[in-house]
Amino acid sequence: MFDQIPTAFLFFAGAIALFALPQGRLRGALLLIVPVIAAWQVWGLELGSSHTVSFFNFELELMRVDKLSRIFGVIFCLAAFLGNLFAWHVRDTVQQVAALLYAGSAIGAVFAGDLITLFFYWEGTAIASVFLIWARRTEGAFHTGMRYLIIQIASGVILIAGVALYYRDTGSIAFENMTLGSLGTWLIFLSFGIKAAFPLLHNWLQDSYPAATITGTVILSAFTTKLAIYALARGFAGTEILIYIGVVMTLFPIFFAEIENDLRRVLAYSLNNQLGFMVVGIGIGSEMALNGTASHAFAHILYKALLFMSVGAVMFRTGTSKASELGGLYRTMPKTAMFCLVGAASISAFPLFSGFVTKSIILDEAAAGHMYIVWLALVFASAGVLSHSGIKIPFFMFFAHDSGMRPKEAPTHMLLAMGITAALCIAIGVYPAPLYALLPYEVDFTPYTTSHVVGQLQLLLFALLAFAILMRTGIHPPEVRAVNLDTDWSYRWLLPRMIRKIAGVVAALWNGILSFLTQRLKNIIAGLYHSHGPEGRMASTWPTGAMVIWLSVLLGATLIVSFFG
């Protein structure tokens, strides 16, 4: 019976059950228990099992359990647990319900065996997650949430349009590997691409994540984009264009992250860069490359959450996440600083940390495929990750200049959440075998070879040395309060102004035409008034004699006509 319930429904039931409990520890406990039960269920499900229901004329496959969907299901449950633990102090029903519905929808989407089920959950993640932004309850967050929602819903609408066309072409709604070609598959690809933050479609990510609540961002960081990565891995593995899209994704955010002041936005750029590595893995499409993508998504969700937690904890105590305002916090928040450093080392892929054992699979596959330029770009991007996530986040928050702030250490539940996540990051790095066993395909890879370790350490330490030199010589750009333009400029600045401009032109034209027509109308009225008005010729009273004259003229004319006729 228990394994007949789709995992997503456990979260939805939990969200309803929340209302029966008073705010406080009981609710906090429920928020933690639901992901644990779900994880236990996912763990116990037999591979290959499925659960279908009828929907109009379609058979919807609500649960398709295989190794690819299972690893994403497991990490999503884990992320929901850690996020809710970090949010233990939150007494906001909106955020609590949204967190459960959001996690549930993401897990539902991962287990969806057909494209229609996928669509429902796809939109579910969009609608549930926006409340984590709106829950900040400021005008800025409201507007940002609106922009986020429009883009996310658009992704869903494009998805269902693509699915309809795909169904017409193939007669199937099964969610299996597709080949790009028809309009339908391109639309589905585009829809996945929006959520995966492809270049130029990416900016919703950097716009919205820094606007969410402190705990909301931690939860947001785990699901939407990794769901898109899963969808791409399921639907478009081996699609070559993804290699190039992925490479661009790893590269451009590192430049933006370097000069961004809001550390949560730095992390959003860095998230974008990490997705790029996964997208490259999907594009390569070999079994090991897909293993690399799945394992990197797993490790990434943990260290990214850890980094967002550490910035969140600092924000919780100081009210800001801006690098220009922070610094020197290691004195009073040393534990948070240490956890942040673990996250930084993991994302930078230092040996013995999680990023190292997962990212190197993707890099190795690119090299094995003799993609020289791709490989060089990915190695460069790895150094770039170090610069913003490895150095900038911990350095400008906890070290650098003394901001004079002396905030108290993060509360216990936050330290606990960060501690567990940090422990997992290290555990995966030190002993990757259990993670490798979870991967979709057989793993044939040894991360800890001398050349791997020495090569990676060289890359990272020389880059660190470069940073030290640039810092000491004052060449490194300082952190300043500013915003940087990105593609959101087009719809936050340009579009409103264009609309205003066009509206101005249209209004001027309209007014011109209107006044021209009014003038004509006035002239006509004046003319009529002139001839037919009280003083007008046609309206003047004529003497009786005039009528007699005209009558005689008329009679005379009739006489002449009849005389000659």
Place this chain on the structure above:
Amino acid sequence: MSKRETDPAKLPALGRMLLWVDKSGSATKITWALAVACGLLFLADFTFEKHGHFDVENLPGFFGAYGFVMFTGLILAAKGLRVLIKRREDFYGDKAVDREDYPDAGLEKVDHDV
């Protein structure tokens, strides 16, 4: 804000240990330690035979040089990019999150007792 004097005895033990990094001369020591570590790693390249997929991988110190050069290039390029895309914080108006303070209801600003 200016430098704030803090009684080290009142800091958490871990924070007190880390105070070392702000001592004068520590930054130089760290830089030198890094340089030495880099030198050792470069030498380590000669101690084993490399079987890279590409020829450049087999050059001694390739990853180090590549990391150093590309990192520096990245920082310089980012500085250049900043010239192009940096705007005032209120560029998107006062109703954007960049200009707002985070609502106090969601915070627990507590000072460490120093």
